[in-house]
Amino acid sequence: MWKALALCMALLLLAAASEQETIGVQNCTDRFRADARAFAASVTEMRIAIEKTDSADAQSIEQAKEKLKATRLAYKRIAFFLDYFFFTSSRIYNRPPKNEIEEPHLEYGAPTGLQYIEALLFDNPGLHKAEMIQQCRFLETSAEDLPALLYNFKATDAQVLESVRLELIRVMTLSITGFDAPLLKSGLDEALVSLQALHEVLNPYLMHSDEGSVRKLLTSCEIYLTGKTDFDQFDRLFFLTNYALPLQESLGLMISMGLEINEKGILNYNARNIFSRDAFAEPAFAGGASSNAALAELGEKLFFETRLSSNGSRSCASCHNPALHFTDGLPRSMGIHPGQEVRRNAPSLLYSTFQHAQFWDGRAKTLEEQIRTVIHDSLEMNGRPAETIIKLAKERPYRRLIRKVSRKRRTLNDTIIYKAIAAYVRTLQPFNSDFDRYIAGDKAALTDHQVNGFNLFMGKAQCGTCHFAPLFNGLIPPTYTLTEFEILGTTASDDFLHPKADPDQGRFETRPTPYYRGAFKTPTVRNAAVTAPYMHNGSFGSLEKVMEFYDKGGGAGLGLDIPDQTLPGEPLNLSDEEKSDIIAFLHSLTDRL
Structure with missing residues (x-):
């Protein structure tokens, strides 16, 4: 119907x-003009309320919070228009209340706007009063000029x-x-x-x-x-x-x-909805391409090929075992040398195609680049792929697969290895968990505890503010054009009674700016229930420990000095039952492979 x-x-x-x-452009701009004026007026009312705040008068603080809320609601009437048509201008009103590094140009962005005022108002309004008033005056001046954006506007x-x-x-x-x-x-x-x-x-x-x-x-x-x-x-x-x-x-x-x-963009508008398995356009991701069955078939065989390593002992599957949902179950993977670990935990490869940066620190932009780096890494595989592919091409099984991909054997080089394995990895997106079945209409697929766990994950527990639906990773809605990096203050172990900071500097090593010190990519929590241990260092042995860490407010909440932690340091105050329900929901994200 x-x-x-x-x-x-x-x-x-x-x-x-x-x-x-x-049909509707004039109506849209007329509404924006009127709503922008209303927003500007609400900013003024908020500023007056903040000027009247007194730390000894709780009612004055509550009044300021109500005016902040009213201002936020007024902003939401114009946010969609600003974000779409004037994104740069929109950033001053509602950006995150933390120091940010704008990718890909690494431009520094200081906190500003309504979210920043919220953080200051709830922290210590007396201490931050001058800064809040300054923020309000800045927003007032900017908001008064919003209708001017429509000069010569066309859409x-x-x-x-x-x-x-x-x-x-x-x-x-x-x-x-x-x-x-x-x-x-x-x-x-x-x-x-x-x-x-x-x-x-x-x-x-x-x-x-x-x-x-x-x-x-x-x-x-x-x-x-x-x-x-x-x-x-x-x-x-x-x-x-x-x-x-x-x-x-x-x-x-x-x-x-x-x-x-x-x-062409990240979102596939032909998909039924944002939770459909085809909601994202794979070619829009860095290095992505339309499906190539022959290349993926070659890549699958190469994925298990130990001769890509220097001593024939390691393959991609050594650290990303399909039987373990493409992980290895170790805190840190074993490298090419006996008894020697690599630096970080091996995350699952499932859904890794839906990222704009690879590795925990995001140093590779494509899967091809990541695969090349791993094969050449002296600690991981220490391989010589250019020589290996020539040898493999002489064998009948490989010769058949390579001919299906390319008949130009004289130009055969190591690039085909990286492209083929990447093509195979891009097929690892099953979307067949109990949660996916529930969203698709099977209301018997989740238990009441799992439903409650989803609601907590997306609400009170604030998990969904970093692990964004529907991939539950760091791709930021609604355009999903950026991969988020967070500073959590991850500890060196899951002994939270005696917490010690992990020394790994994360993204700072490849992007040396202070606000990336200890920053790591936000991975998907799909299949998290079966891919322990957790975090970049594999330091948390169970989901219960993960929940405890977040519930306490990360490293800062545990008492460590993490000045630029992006995770709020305040405790979530989740009950044991609520934590259990969230874990039950995470189990519902397990794919059947």
């Missing part, structure tokens, strides 16, 4: 589009609709997790306001149909979110499966009938 309605609506939209230059209906579909992803992956406001816990209210703003922007596109699924589902989402004030108890999985994901599917069908963006 939805598809039929979407088709009828799309035909009407196309007919309207043929009669006028745009298409396709762009407006893409900004809407990206904001819907933002609601599902960031707003309901509390990513923007973890202390205010205003994420549900912000999700509601965002959807209401989208509804108003979509009205010109919906008015051509007497009744449409997009309108119905938008209204249903808004009704469901209305009055939901308990952030920690909100049933996110029910909201996603019954409201938000059906809305995304219906919206996508409407847009796909002639109003879609044709540019």
